[in-house]
Amino acid sequence: MTSTDTQDDLRTEALAAGERFAALEGELGHEELTRQVLAWAAETFGDGLIVASNMQDAVLVALGAAARPGVDVLFLETGYHFAETLGTRDAVAQVYGVRIVQVEPEQSVAEQDDLLGKDLFATDPGRCCELRKVVPLKTTLANYDAWVTGVRRVEAPTRATTPLVTWDSRHGLVKINPIAHWSDEQMDAYIREHAVLVNPLVDAGYPSIGCAPCTARPAPGADPRSGRWAGFAKTECGLHG
Numbered sequence: 001m002t003s004t005d006t007q008d009d010l011r012t013e014a015l016a017a018g019e020r021f022a023a024l025e026g027e028l029g030h031e032e033l034t035r036q037v038l039a040w041a042a043e044t045f046g047d048g049l050i051v052a053s054n055m056q057d058a059v060l061v062a063l064g065a066a067a068r069p070g071v072d073v074l075f076l077e078t079g080y081h082f083a084e085t086l087g088t089r090d091a092v093a094q095v096y097g098v099r100i101v102q103v104e105p106e107q108s109v110a111e112q113d114d115l116l117g118k119d120l121f122a123t124d125p126g127r128c129c130e131l132r133k134v135v136p137l138k139t140t141l142a143n144y145d146a147w148v149t150g151v152r153r154v155e156a157p158t159r160a161t162t163p164l165v166t167w168d169s170r171h172g173l174v175k176i177n178p179i180a181h182w183s184d185e186q187m188d189a190y191i192r193e194h195a196v197l198v199n200p201l202v203d204a205g206y207p208s209i210g211c212a213p214c215t216a217r218p219a220p221g222a223d224p225r226s227g228r229w230a231g232f233a234k235t236e237c238g239l240h241g
């Protein structure tokens with residue numbers, strides 16, 4: 001498909017593919033199902049496809065690059081990342097040969113501090129995520145037909161029914177979740193077997209990584225995502241709502 005395809009065409013394609021791949025769950029091994037979803041995505045959308053990066057590991061990028069060498073990879077540069085995350089981003093570009101599409105908010109951190117008060121993340125993290133992640137993401141996705149995300153069903157009750165392929169009405173493009181069905185153990189095994197790049201912060205005790213001010217080490221035995229926005233009711237950035 002190309003960016004000139006209508007939203008109706010894309011939506012129809014997404015829903016048909018979603019049904020087709022849902023029917024294959026349980027029939028194919030988890031990696032083979034992912035491979036087939038991504039092969040279809042690469043063939044169908046070509047340059048209209050972008051892969052979202054995850055701050056923990058490069059599993060999704062490795063899989064996306066195998067399906068489409070040189071694929072675009074989205075990196076939301078909020079201005080608040082750990083140095084280790086920025087280093088992982090650079091290493092990912094080198095190792096997997098992908099094109100990093102770095103997306104930045106309209107305002108720098110300093111400009112935001114001047115306009116809305118210092119450290120907005122500490123007073124209104126919802127607004128901070130909106131300005132530094134949600135809006136830049138929406139602007140960028142408008143240039144694509146389909147995006148690939150690393151959302152997995154086991155991550156949260158709100159993600160338990162995530163389909164492999166769907167229509168993202170919020171952003172107006174196809175949303176592909178090719179590892180939605182993977183367990184934590186399957187992720188770990190894939191990382192081990194394929195020597196996938198992992199953010200060094202994972203080994204330092206951060207299983208879920210976001211912006212530095214909003215990421216803490218979870219207590220031993222606690223939910224891995226409990227270190228995100230600790231002290232606030234917030235559990236999601238608002239990118240997948």
Ligand code: SF4
Pocket residue numbers: 078080120121124125126128129130132133210211212213214237
């Ligand atoms: S995760 Fe924290 S610092 Fe990053 S955009 Fe959201 S509120 Fe701001």
